[in-house]
Amino acid sequence: MLNEFKEFALKGNAITLAVGVVMGAAFNAIIASIVDNLFNPLLGVLLGGVDLNTRVFKVLGVTFGWGAVVAAIVNFVVVAIALFILVKFLSKLQKEADPTTRACPFCTTEIAKSATRCPACTSEVTAQS
Numbered sequence: 001m002l003n004e005f006k007e008f009a010l011k012g013n014a015i016t017l018a019v020g021v022v023m024g025a026a027f028n029a030i031i032a033s034i035v036d037n038l039f040n041p042l043l044g045v046l047l048g049g050v051d052l053n054t055r056v057f058k059v060l061g062v063t064f065g066w067g068a069v070v071a072a073i074v075n076f077v078v079v080a081i082a083l084f085i086l087v088k089f090l091s092k093l094q095k096e097a098d099p100t101t102r103a104c105p106f107c108t109t110e111i112a113k114s115a116t117r118c119p120a121c122t123s124e125v126t127a128q129s
Contacts, residue, residue, distance in 0.1 A: 031082055035075045043074065102128060 008014060044050050052074075055067025101110045109120040113128040 027082075028079065031079045032075060035071070035078050039074055039078060040071055 040052055044052060050067075052067040052071045053065075055070075056063050056065045058064070100113060102113050103109070104111050104118040104121060104123065104125060106123040106125075107118060107121040109118060111118050111120075111125070115125060116127050117124055
């Protein structure tokens with residue numbers, strides 16, 4: 001059982017997932033700091049010096065912290081925008097892989113680029129490299 005766990009833990013997918021989770025947590029800490037130390041104070045200045053995290057209302061003695069909810073929504077929106085920009089940037093850096101298939105010029109079935117005959121219509125085609 002220990003060997004099975006060792007094999008699982010050392011597989012590339014498990015390690016990649018672990019690295020992704022750790023990097024995601026670190027990224028979230030950075031974004032949370034930006035929101036808490038830049039966006040929320042700026043929003044507070046725009047709202048007349050209001051600290052959102054302290055804004056509450058009471059109904060029948062029950063306190064509802066609506067300001068903390070608004071701050072969490074702002075945090076989520078900033079994280080979503082930052083992740084979108086990061087993914088767009090990284091996808092531009094990533095080189096697109098060359099396709100390994102092509103369409104048969106006679107019947108448009110997907111065939112290997114190296115094929116000399118289409119398996120669907122049996123037409124002879126010129127191999128591509």
